[in-house]
Structures are given as structure tokens and as C-alpha cells.
Amino acid sequence: xxxxxxxxxxxxxxxxxxxxxxxxxxxxxxxxxxxxxxxxxxxxxxxxxxxxxxxxxxxxxxxxxxxxxxxxxxxxxxxxxxxxxxxxxxxxxxxxxxxxxxxxxxxxxxxxxxxxxxxxxxxxxxxxxxxxxxxxxxxxxxxxxxxxxxxxxxxxxxxxxxxxxxxxxxxxxxxxxxxxxxxxxxxxxxxxxxxxxxxxxxxxxxxxxxxxxxxxxxxxxxxxxxxxxxxxxxxxxxxxxxxxxxxxxxxxxxxxxxxxxxxxxxxxxxxxxxxxxxxxxxxxxxxxxxxxxxxxxxxxxxxxxxxxxxxxxxxxxxxxxxxxxxxxx
Numbered sequence: 001x002x003x004x005x006x007x008x009x010x011x012x013x014x015x016x017x018x019x020x021x022x023x024x025x026x027x028x029x030x031x032x033x034x035x036x037x038x039x040x041x042x043x044x045x046x047x048x049x050x051x052x053x054x055x056x057x058x059x060x061x062x063x064x065x066x067x068x069x070x071x072x073x074x075x076x077x078x079x080x081x082x083x084x085x086x087x088x089x090x091x092x093x094x095x096x097x098x099x100x101x102x103x104x105x106x107x108x109x110x111x112x113x114x115x116x117x118x119x120x121x122x123x124x125x126x127x128x129x130x131x132x133x134x135x136x137x138x139x140x141x142x143x144x145x146x147x148x149x150x151x152x153x154x155x156x157x158x159x160x161x162x163x164x165x166x167x168x169x170x171x172x173x174x175x176x177x178x179x180x181x182x183x184x185x186x187x188x189x190x191x192x193x194x195x196x197x198x199x200x201x202x203x204x205x206x207x208x209x210x211x212x213x214x215x216x217x218x219x220x221x222x223x224x225x226x227x228x229x230x231x232x233x234x235x236x237x238x239x240x241x242x243x244x245x246x247x248x249x250x251x252x253x254x255x256x257x258x259x260x261x262x263x264x265x266x267x268x269x270x271x272x273x274x275x276x277x278x279x280x281x282x283x284x285x286x287x288x289x290x291x292x293x294x295x296x297x298x299x300x301x302x303x304x305x306x307x308x309x310x311x312x313x314x315x316x317x318x319x320x321x322x323x324x325x326x327x328x329x
Contacts, residue, residue: 006185016052022159026166027182030212034133037162041129071123075131080104111145118157135161136168150176201226233279239322264290289327
């Protein structure tokens with residue numbers, strides 16, 4: 001996927017100003033953080049680009065990066081995200097298989113592998129690049145494993161740390177990187193980007209995703225369109241479980257949290273953020289009941305890794321939504 005327009009200038013600025021061995025890219029989720037990190041890595045490895053310019057996109061090195069097979073690029077993501085992001089850990093060329101539940105953290109073993117990788121000689125003579133996403137998923141042991149290499153990097157090693165929670169990183173990690181803070185794109189630019197990818201009524205899904213275009217695109221890929229989204233408050237107020245049938249638990253809980261937020265805003269005279277105002281016509285929940293619902297949804301969200309029975313959880317959450325969206329004031 002080509003780099004979105006709102007990331008082009010940050011990439012150009014970073015390549016022009018960056019002189020150290022490590023950068024820390026910080027942004028809210030859904031902005032395209034990993035894509036920017038990979039664009040930085042590809043630019044450092046490109047064999048045909050002019051100085052301080054982005055990667056050419058056509059040389060042998062660029063094609064290897066695009067195919068996820070460059071010998072001098074290592075991308076570390078948690079096991080739980082590897083398949084979705086397309087960066088599977090490999091060993092001797094084969095994806096590693098494990099019966100254990102995929103970890104949501106970046107394990108210390110992966111960081112040790114990255115340190116060893118960074119100390120090796122570059123295969124193609126440009127650099128050895130390690131991209132870590134999301135960097136805040138490194139636990140304390142993992143982060144300390146990386147720290148010494150950040151302090152005394154091998155000559156050809158470069159690091160791109162991508163974080164959606166910069167405050168969760170160790171101060172010693174942050175202090176050894178050049179930080180670049182990214183901001184959500186202007187809504188019109190994000191809407192045009194979505195519509196160029198065939199997303200209809202992009203403004204509705206952009207609002208549904210809190211202004212985060214990649215999150216809006218993920219909603220579409222999950223089978224949610226603008227009309228379905230706009231109809232959700234009324235359908236859930238009627239207890240129609242079919243409206244969210246088959247949704248994974250994290251998406252369902254996040255959606256209900258957004259619905260609860262908007263219902264609370266309306267209950268105190270405000271405006272909804274995630275759903276169109278017309279979606280709440282005739283719905284006026286009690287603020288105390290809605291507050292209790294918000295606390296219950298937060299409790300469920302904290303345990304989203306629990307092996308819920310998906311259908312039973314959905315039935316319970318839909319019944320809960322119906323009750324609170326119709327609570328007497």
C-alpha cells in the first residue's frame with residue numbers, strides 16, 4: 001500500500017534531519033505508524049535513492065523490503081499481531097509453530113535475536129535495520145535487553161521504534177532515540193484517502209474510528225459499512241443481536257463503549273462523537289444507568305483475552321445495551 005499523503009512530509013522531514021542510529025515514532029493508533037516505520041527502513045536500505053530522499057521503490061532492495069524478505073531488515077511485532085500484520089517470525093525459513101497462546105508482548109527472546117541481528121554484517125552493504133512495533137509492548141526485561149545496543153550500537157545498525165503509548169516506554173529508551181510525534185490527518189484528507197480505496201461515506205466511518213483512517217479501514221475489512229454503523233444504536237436499543245452477529249469480542253466491546261460514550265453525551269445535552277446524531281432519535285438513556293454501563297464495559301474490556309464463549313458474550317452485551325439505552329430518566 002502506498003504511503004498515505006499525511007505521512008509523506010513527516011518521512012521527508014525525518015530523512016532530512018535524522019543523523020543518529022535510532023528514531024522513535026509516536027502516534028495514536030490508526031494513523032499508519034508501522035507503515036511510516038517501514039518507509040523509513042526501506043529508505044535507509046534503498047540502493048538507488050539520492051541523499052536524504054525517500055526510497056526509490058523500484059531497486060532490488062526496495063522490492064525485497066516490499067516482499068518482506070530483505071536480509072538486512074528485521075521487524076519485531078508481538079506474536080498475537082504477526083499474522084494480521086504479515087510479519088511472521090521465522091526460523092530456518094519456516095514460520096515457528098507453537099501450541100501456546102500467542103503473546104501480546106514483545107518477548108525478551110525476540111529482542112535478543114534483534115540484538116544479534118544488528119551485530120551482524122550487512123548482507124547488501126547498506127545497513128542493518130530493526131523495526132519494533134508497538135514498542136510499548138516490550139516488557140521491562142525486553143526493553144533493558146535493547147538498551148545497551150541503543151547506547152553502543154554496532155556501526156551498521158539502525159533502529160525504528162514505533163509506539164502508540166510513548167509514556168509506557170522506559171525513559172532511558174526514549175532518551176536514546178530521536179522522537180518524531182505524528183498527528184491524526186486532517187479529516188478531509190483522510191476521507192479522500194478512504195474513498196480512494198472504495199470506502200463509501202468515509203466521513204461516517206472516520207467518525208466511527210475516532211478520526212483514525214487506518215482504524216476506519218479496519219472496520220470496512222471487518223464487514224462494517226456506514227449504513228450498518230449508523231443503524232447500530234437503534235438496532236441495539238431493540239435488542240437485535242443480529243446487528244453484531246459474528247463480531248469478534250474486542251470489536252464488539254469497543255463499539256459498545258463508543259455507543260455508551262455518545263449516549264452519555266446526549267444525556268447531558270452534548271453531541272455524539274462516533275455515531276451520527278440521527279442514530280439516537282428517540283433514545284434518551286438515564287445518565288446514572290449509562291455510567292454504570294460504561295463501568296461494566298470497562299471491566300469486560302480489561303479481560304478481552306479471556307476465552308469467552310463469543311455467542312453468549314454477544315447475547316449478554318446486546319441485552320445490556322438494550323436495557324441501558326431504554327433506561328427511564
